[in-house]
Amino acid sequence: MALVVVISSACSTTHTFKSQSQSALDQLASQLQEQTVDWDALSASPFASVPLTRNDAEQAAHLLGEAYEKQLRVERQAEMDAQVLKNGELTMRFFTKVYGDEPEGGRSLFISMHGGGNAPARVNDRQWENQKGLYEPEEGVYVAPRAPTDTWNLWHQDHIDWFFERLIQNMVVFHNVNPNRVYLMGYSAGGDGVYQLAPRMADYFGAAAMMAGHPNETSPLGLRNLPFALFMGGKDAAYNRNQVAADWKVKLEDLQSNDPEGYVHWVKIFPDHAHWMQKEDAAGIPWMHQHKRRQYPDRVVWKQDDVWHDRFYWLKMAEGVKAERAETVVSLADQTFDVEKVETPKLTILLNDDMLDLDQPIQVVRDEKVIFEGKASRTIQSLLETLLERGDSSYMFSSVIDLDLTAQE
Numbered sequence: 001m002a003l004v005v006v007i008s009s010a011c012s013t014t015h016t017f018k019s020q021s022q023s024a025l026d027q028l029a030s031q032l033q034e035q036t037v038d039w040d041a042l043s044a045s046p047f048a049s050v051p052l053t054r055n056d057a058e059q060a061a062h063l064l065g066e067a068y069e070k071q072l073r074v075e076r077q078a079e080m081d082a083q084v085l086k087n088g089e090l091t092m093r094f095f096t097k098v099y100g101d102e103p104e105g106g107r108s109l110f111i112s113m114h115g116g117g118n119a120p121a122r123v124n125d126r127q128w129e130n131q132k133g134l135y136e137p138e139e140g141v142y143v144a145p146r147a148p149t150d151t152w153n154l155w156h157q158d159h160i161d162w163f164f165e166r167l168i169q170n171m172v173v174f175h176n177v178n179p180n181r182v183y184l185m186g187y188s189a190g191g192d193g194v195y196q197l198a199p200r201m202a203d204y205f206g207a208a209a210m211m212a213g214h215p216n217e218t219s220p221l222g223l224r225n226l227p228f229a230l231f232m233g234g235k236d237a238a239y240n241r242n243q244v245a246a247d248w249k250v251k252l253e254d255l256q257s258n259d260p261e262g263y264v265h266w267v268k269i270f271p272d273h274a275h276w277m278q279k280e281d282a283a284g285i286p287w288m289h290q291h292k293r294r295q296y297p298d299r300v301v302w303k304q305d306d307v308w309h310d311r312f313y314w315l316k317m318a319e320g321v322k323a324e325r326a327e328t329v330v331s332l333a334d335q336t337f338d339v340e341k342v343e344t345p346k347l348t349i350l351l352n353d354d355m356l357d358l359d360q361p362i363q364v365v366r367d368e369k370v371i372f373e374g375k376a377s378r379t380i381q382s383l384l385e386t387l388l389e390r391g392d393s394s395y396m397f398s399s400v401i402d403l404d405l406t407a408q409e
């Protein structure tokens with residue numbers, strides 16, 4: 001008789017869970033019928049924190065993504081028509097040309113940064129004009145933006161990250177770009193930008209190609225899951241670019257030797273070329289195109305730059321937490337996360353059913369000690385927050401685990 005009661009209780013609990021989940025999904029669908037969605041109010045709604053089934057979470061993600069992109073089509077039509085993005089007093093113009101037929105799954109996107117730098121605007125304008133026709137992919141949307149400033153570091157100041165995030169969002173919505181096939185490239189000062197942006201924005205791109213630039217102080221650690229090509233003239237001695245490129249070749253080889261599943265790279269130094277490589281660097285385009293973004297890598301190496309990011313792949317920094325140049329390394333195997341290295345007091349792990357089975361218990365270990373064990377609930381609130389953080393409807397997370405690492409010291 002006791003066995004019957006247990007089964008009945010379990011069935012009742014399961015039925016209640018599914019019923020509440022379905023109700024939350026229905027309320028979400030109703031809210032999204034409004035002509036203008038109040039995202040903050042939606043996130044704060046009681047149903048947004050109700051645990052969801054896997055199927056309902058997938059449907060909720062689809063509904064949220066559709067509604068968000070629909071809103072972007074209205075709000076951003078003018079800036080796409082003008083081909084100008086604005087951020088405060090800064091503007092970024094951009095040139096767009098589409099190549100080839102659209103493949104199944106959406107077009108590729110190539111963001112191509114011009115050279116120049118600390119020079120009069122007319123000099124950087126000429127460099128921009130040159131960049132517009134410098135490369136021709138067989139397929140994809142080729143975008144050559146004009147840097148918002150004329151400074152020496154025109155492609156790796158903190159506003160560039162915002163501009164490129166918005167540019168990618170727009171290209172996904174208006175040109176049906178596949179967000180997993182976004183590629184970053186640049187020549188000279190644009191190459192400086194690739195060196196800097198690729199490691200700190202690696203989770204936005206499928207691959208990156210650096211042409212004739214200089215990394216300055218940046219680190220290659222964040223390239224663990226981003227295929228990276230480097231092209232340099234062997235006689236390009238200005239700012240010691242050729243020697244630095246050779247040094248990076250060694251660094252990338254060492255990193256891959258110690259972590260064979262990561263740090264895919266191709267370094268080509270042309271011994272007879274100086275700063276101009278006679279377009280032989282164009283080989284980087286088909287090389288990049290064979291790769292696509294790794295959304296859920298089994299190991300994340302996150303090295304903060306001087307431009308702070310609060311999210312990287314499936315890791316997130318807690319609000320208010322900042323530590324310049326901090327390094328965080330977390331790996332995932334089956335249902336277990338291993339915090340290998342962390343230099344911040346708090347850390348959030350983002351989860352969805354493409355990474356692991358959220359219906360089963362999850363473990364987080366640090367120094368071989370279990371610091372979290374249990375299940376993580378899927379919620380509309382988590383989906384919405386991660387959508388609004390990045391504006392990428394293909395990269396939402398339905399659950400989170402917040403870790404207070406000071407309590408584990």
